[in-house]
Amino acid sequence: MYKAKINVTLKKSVFDPQGKTVLDALHSLGFQEASKLRVGKFFDLNLKAKSEKEAEKEVRAMCDKLLVNPVIEEYEFQIEEDGKS
Amino acid sequence: MYKAKINVTLKKSVFDPQGKTVLDALHSLGFQEASKLRVGKFFDLNLKAKSEKEAEKEVRAMCDKLLVNPVIEEYEFQIEEDGKS
Structure with missing residues (x-):
């Protein structure tokens, strides 16, 4: 078992009205x-996932297919193995 | 100059409909x-801020006064000094 933490932000070039407010x-x-x-x-x-590499691939696919809007957003993520496996 | 990163989540006991969706x-x-x-x-x-301690105090005040709803949310933050000072 792995834990993933995905951070999504607006691209630097995109105005962030919520942040401004x-x-x-x-x-x-x-x-x-x-x-x-x-x-x-x-x-x-x-x-x-079977390996950290596979987990990473999965997370990237999730971001590309659902979690992130690539037109205006960018993402980064960390994956760590969960002890309880 | 300091950089602060504040993470806000719903408390574990609070249902997260967005996460479920x-x-x-x-x-x-x-x-x-x-x-x-x-x-x-x-x-x-x-x-x-003059010191990291003061920056920490400021961030805590911001969270308590505006950024976090203490009834349903909790927060954590990291502060780091920005090289350009």
Whole structure:
């Protein structure tokens, strides 16, 4: 058993309105020292696979087919083996 | 200058409908080996602060005042110093 953590963000070149809104809200609450805020999402999941390489391939396929919109988003992920196997 | 990365998830005891929907979608796409999927969000931001301790305090205040709903969500964060200071 493997655990995968997938981080998805908007590409740097894509405007992030949610991040802008949160940053404005922080400023209006007095947190003037904050800047360059970007919001992203992540997926934590368990995965049955024979090897880490296979798990990696699966995760990449999941991202490409469902989890990530390649036009505006990019992703990175970590995979680790779960002790309980 | 510091960089903070804040991860926000629903508490384990709270049902995650978005995660359930994504997991069902993965299953229907043939990814039967996936399980226990949970979705979260993260905030990446830059922060001016005199010390790492102060940056930590600021981030905690931001989470408590705006970024996190303590009734249903929990958070963790990492802070690292940005070389360009």
